[in-house]
Amino acid sequence: MRREMFTESDFSAEPDAPAAAPPPELPRPELSQYERAAETPTPLVTAKTADKKLIQRLDPMERMKVAELAKWALLIGIGGLLMWLKAILWSAFQTTKASGLKVGYSLIPIGAILGAFLATAILRSLAAKKATQGKQSTYKAVDAIRDWAVTGVVTGVLATFMLLIARAVLPASFATERSAPFYISRFIAIGIAAIIGLFVSRRLAVRGDSVMAGGNFGLVQLLPQAALVALFTLPLEDFVHGIVSGWPFMTWATGIPALIGFGWAGSTLAWAWKADQKLRFLQGGKQGKDSRYVATGGEALEMNFTVIGGRESGKTVLLAGAYKEWQENTAERYGVIVKPVDITPVNYEQLDESQKRFYLDRNLDYLSDLIYTYNQWPPSTQGMREFKFDVYVRLRKGEQPTKVARINLLDYPGSLLVTSDHSAEAHRKYWNRIADSDGILFVGDISALRRGVQEEGLNDVHSAFRAAMDVLIDGKTDRKMGVNIEGRIEGNGKNRVIPVGMVMTKCDECVELSSGLPNHVQMDNLIYGERRVRDKNDVNSSLLRYSGPYGILQEWEEKCRATGPGFADVEIFKTTAITASRPANGPDGNPDLSRKFEMISPQDTSPTNCATPLLWLTARALRWNVTTFTELKRWLLGSTDTTAQRHLDAIRHIEKVVELWQTAIEERRSTEK
Ligand SMILES: Nc1nc2c(ncn2[C@@H]2O[C@H](COP(=O)(O)OP(=O)(O)OP(=O)(O)O)[C@@H](O)[C@H]2O)c(=O)[nH]1
Ligand SMILES: [Mg+2]
Incomplete structure (x- = not known):
């Protein structure tokens, strides 16, 4: 059956197919x-x-699971540190009259993170189909929280600075707590900061397809999203403020896990990074x-x-x-x-x-x-x-x-x-x-x-x-x-x-x-x-x-x-x-x-x-x-x-x-x- 040699003509000519004889018993x-x-x-x-x-x-896939936990630990660590920072600022401002207001400033990032979350949730549910048209959205919770945290931190830090400057240059009536100018100026400051915050988080998210961007929907989303963030930030800030000042031990309860979270995440990342480097070398x-x-x-x-x-x-x-x-x-x-x-x-x-x-x-x-x-x-x-x-x-x-x-x-x-x-x-x-x-x-x-x-x-x-x-x-x-x-x-x-x-x-x-x-x-x-x-x-x-x-x-x-x-x-x-x-x-x-x-x-x-x-x-x-x-x-x-x-x-x-x-x-x- 085996033919060692064959020629090109085997392909041009019709092969003479052997008659299919039934196999003998x-x-x-x-x-x-x-x-x-x-x-x-x-x-x-x-x-x-x-x-x-x-x-x-x-197994890099197993390492990845552990590394994802590290990502959570990092985020929780960042959140915890922000709360802790608030406690540190609290004591620093104790001596000044408007301490409540200043403590409020220190909470803007947390309020903005929660605000970004609500804004995204509302806009996504209103325009979910448009935002995810044609592509299945499989973002992981950890990535969504990272995006909100980036927006919140950038928004909060910027808004805090803007408000501090405003207080220094504007008439005193502006700083009166819970007055109309107070609300309006805060709304404007947080709104502008949120636009920048959202923009930054979009730029940072690789390929621009983070939760914040929402694909083509991104630009349309930016302004209403910033407005919603500004709107939500104040009450959410008050809410967190209430919790933290009501239970002072909360500062420690956030500080210690934050440090542990950072330590664990850091060493896990170093371990996984080293293993990956070895692999890459061997590849x-x-x-x-x-x-x-x-x-x-x-x-x-x-x-x-x-x-x-x-x-x-x-x-x-x-x-x-x-x-x-x-x-x-x-x-x-x-x-x-x-x-x-x-x-x-x-x-x-x-x-x-x-x-x-x-x-x-x-x-x-x-x-x-x-x-x-x-x-x-x-x-x-x-x-x-x-x-x-x-x-x-x-x-x-x-x-x-x-x-x-x-x-x-x-x-x-x-x-x-x-x-x-x-x-x-x-x-x-x-x-x-x-x-x-x-x-x-x-x-x-x-x-x-x-x-x-x-x-x-x-x-x-x-x-x-x-x-x-x-x-x-x-x-x-x-x-x-x-x-x-x-x-x-x-x-x-x-x-x-x-x-x-x-x-x-x-x-x-x-x-x-x-x-x-x-x-x-x-x-x-x-x-x-x-x-x-x-x-x-x-x-x-x-x-x-x-x-x-x-x-x-x-x-x-x-x-x-x-x-x-x-x-x-x-x-x-x-x-x-x-x-x-x-x-x-x-x-x-x-x-x-x-x-x-x-x-x-x-x-x-x-x-x-x-x-x-x-x-x-x-x-x-x-x-x-x-x-x-x-x-x-x-x-x-x-x-x-x-x-x-x-x-x-x-x-x-x-x-x-x-x-x-x-x-x-x-x-x-x-x-x-
Ligand atoms: N019954 C049977 N014979 C096979 C099968 N596959 C290969 N053969 C026989 O094994 C011979 C060698 O197959 P190849 O695939 O050319 O073997 P190879 O390992 O590539 O050999 P070299 O190129 O010389 O190293 C074929 O000519 C067939 O006679 C199979 O699935 N069933
Ligand atoms: Mg061969």
């Missing part, structure tokens, strides 16, 4: 050797089971390039993924299968859209054959057509090539999808890992790339495992897996992989989590021939492999190590616990690029189970689960790589909607889609059969 395979092990395998310490403290330290800084990092804020995060697998393990076909699944829009239905970046130049037709070949090799459209329309396997990969995809997420119906990630995915000849006929330069490039990966897919060829072929390369592939683990965590390895692997300046060590997916390819070969259903027992037994007691010298050791791909994940998890982040973020995927297949015929002309399986016919050929590992990796790598504090100003003054929140929602959304998608595939498969 085959004897049930002898499965006893694969019967499921009685013992449950030793569970790994994964991101799901790891200590909560570890996760909090390493790109390690190789001296500072460009490939992202702080949450709507820009797509550029990530490097690398597939590690031996010769003919199914790396390229897996990608073509993933592309096919994306094309069929299974993902679009769930709001995740993957768009390959097409690098084909406009003058493609004028290129010579070898140049054309270069671009065709990098075109997933072409590779997937080859399999799904023309029933041919792609030729084995000759050189390193990078496929680029953009991942978009649409969180709500009718909304423009947001680009959340650019994925650079490296495909290369598997022979690079098992033979020495590649240049030292190719090896060097490859290992540097491993060191610079944000996520890894180990490829396990279930066909080779099923047929029990110890392909010459299997040990070399395992060595390559192990060398990659060393390089990712420690930045160096003692293994010679055809080249002395240069260490990075620093491995990810305990500071960054690298998600690893174990992708089992060619799972169509584990099938119950009589029913045509996938044989999961057989698959699982191949994935776990032989059981071995971990430490033969320790008779008490009941820990089991497995010889199959699961054993590799056990080693990765051990490595993560020894010198890495403390747990492994791993997942196993069972995939097939063709779903329906049958064993190749033996010399006697009958299907021979000890051989590789072949495609049946184009109309029956479709991938199953090929896209999920990549989507999973995208969600997980996004999760471990977003940073909050590289842009402190944005975090403090930006609205959560456009910055972190959108990114975080996207991560959760993709994670959910991976789950849904896998269930949908299972369901589709069971109804088809």
Whole structure:
């Protein structure tokens, strides 16, 4: 079935589709050797089971939750300090006659904060539809309070100064408490200050979409809002004044929590900022390039993924299968859209054959057509090539999808890992790339495992897996992989989590021939492999190590616990690029189970689960790589909607889609059969 070579004419001419012969009745395979092990395998310490403290330290999304609390603490601290300030001013003004009035001045900011709150609430409810037209408002309470506080403090400070100046220059009658000129002058002073206060808060709020701005509605809102703030400030000020002077201990009750709040918020921010700096360094800084990092804020995060697998393990076909699944829009239905970046130049037709070949090799459209329309396997990969995809997420119906990630995915000849006929330069490039990966897919060829072929390369592939683990965590390895692997300046060590997916390819070969259903027992037994007691010298050791791909994940998890982040973020995927297949015929002309399986016919050929590992990796790598504090100003003054929140929602959304998608595939498969 496999045709090593193909020519351009394969595409112009109609392919001669093989007649879809019904698969012959085959004897049930002898499965006893694969019967499921009685013992449950030793569970790994994964991101799901790891200590909560570890996760909090390493998961930027968890850090962000803590940081949001810090934002509250900061705001409450500022509020408390203002009240305290009032007490200090109170005693300072005790000696003067008009103490009540002056104390009132010291409360203007608090009155203005409450005034801004009421003004926004009233205007928003009056014109809510207009203000939020077309966009969902998801401002967080903490950001709204921050905006009111900014308006209130600026308004209060300005108004206080204006009133003090007015008192000095205007006739004494002005200062008579609760007289008409008193109210009018205060209204004017606070009104003007509120316009400036609102304007300042709008300018400070990143991208101008804070609660105060109200989108296009902003300018219209400014004047009535300022008038309302001025109107509300006086009674609210009196109200707070009443509380504070009625209960003098309130000054302490606000002062002490304010200081505690500031202290806690400060140290939390420093902790999170430091963790983010380390992450940022590991994302790109390690190789001296500072460009490939992202702080949450709507820009797509550029990530490097690398597939590690031996010769003919199914790396390229897996990608073509993933592309096919994306094309069929299974993902679009769930709001995740993957768009390959097409690098084909406009003058493609004028290129010579070898140049054309270069671009065709990098075109997933072409590779997937080859399999799904023309029933041919792609030729084995000759050189390193990078496929680029953009991942978009649409969180709500009718909304423009947001680009959340650019994925650079490296495909290369598997022979690079098992033979020495590649240049030292190719090896060097490859290992540097491993060191610079944000996520890894180990490829396990279930066909080779099923047929029990110890392909010459299997040990070399395992060595390559192990060398990659060393390089990712420690930045160096003692293994010679055809080249002395240069260490990075620093491995990810305990500071960054690298998600690893174990992708089992060619799972169509584990099938119950009589029913045509996938044989999961057989698959699982191949994935776990032989059981071995971990430490033969320790008779008490009941820990089991497995010889199959699961054993590799056990080693990765051990490595993560020894010198890495403390747990492994791993997942196993069972995939097939063709779903329906049958064993190749033996010399006697009958299907021979000890051989590789072949495609049946184009109309029956479709991938199953090929896209999920990549989507999973995208969600997980996004999760471990977003940073909050590289842009402190944005975090403090930006609205959560456009910055972190959108990114975080996207991560959760993709994670959910991976789950849904896998269930949908299972369901589709069971109804088809
Ligand atoms: N039955 C079955 N066979 C598959 C599947 N995927 C790949 N194969 C077989 O495995 C062969 C190798 O697949 P590739 O994707 O080219 O393998 P690769 O890992 O990219 O190999 P190199 O490029 O040489 O490193 C194909 O030619 C098929 O014969 C699958 O899903 N099912
Ligand atoms: Mg390949």
